[in-house]
Amino acid sequence: MQSDTALELTAVSKTYGTVKALDQVSLAIQSSQFVGLLGQNGAGKTTLFQLLTGLFNGDSGQIWVCGHDIRHHPIAALSSIGVVFQQPTLDLDLTVQGNLKFHCLLHGLSRSEAEQRISSELERFEMQAVRYLPVRSLSGGNQRKVELIRSLLHRPRLLLMDEATVGLDPESRKALVNHVIALCKERDLAVLWSTHIVEEIQQADRVVVLDRGKVLADSSPGELLAKEPLCGSSLSDAFLHLINLNKTVGVVHERAC
Ligand SMILES: Nc1ncnc2c1ncn2[C@@H]1O[C@H](COP(=O)(O)OP(=O)(O)OP(=O)(O)O)[C@@H](O)[C@H]1O
Ligand SMILES: [Mg+2]
Structure with missing residues (x-):
């Protein structure tokens, strides 16, 4: 692991009954990187955050925060994390x-x-x-x-934001995103920003597209849009295209079984 790697996941899976909430998810985030985690309702974003914050363990795979394995060294790992959960938690x-x-x-x-x-x-x-x-x-x-x-x-090194803009008007949403991007660069923070709103991650260093627990893409917005057949489409269209493709794959797989 590189010394400036704030978060690394390898093949993390989590199942609820027959639902695969996370399916072999691997990703890494370096210091100063703002990474957008883009996924529709039920994609697995909050489940991933629950694992990253040590609320429970996955069925398999490993998670390191700033070099600390969260399963075996949760206190060291959690002291490096700042988190804003999807549901407000202020008194x-x-x-x-x-x-x-x-x-x-x-x-x-x-x-x-x-x-x-x-x-x-x-x-x-x-x-x-x-x-x-x-x-x-x-x-x-x-x-x-x-x-x-x-x-x-x-003073965390890794900031986790799970749909932090829920309920905000477009202007406040934009302001919050801009605040976090500025902080990320100023303080060498690694940020994982989960959302289903594509506009929020237009400026991200990388976009990880999650759908039904699977990572469908992990690249910069520019690289994603340079790939066939996404060439020339908007980020929003590219996101929908990937998700629709994954639905088709799912149907073919079910038929084959
Ligand atoms: N505690 C739980 N028990 C059973 N199933 C669960 C539980 N938590 C999540 N799931 C299921 O796991 C899948 C992923 O859910 P998750 O909440 O992680 O998605 P999400 O991407 O955060 O969605 P949203 O955008 O709606 O917040 C869904 O199919 C959900 O129904
Ligand atoms: Mg959620």
């Missing part, structure tokens, strides 16, 4: 400060370090004005930003 009755401080203390920061990091991250996102407000009183977009800020406080 709405606590203030922004309360939510952020609790996270810092959980990660072993002293009170003074916590105060300093909270101040600087809020400043970075121009959110100082909401510091002592209850989270409940913030707009959906600002609540998502607080989740992003929280995920950065312990």
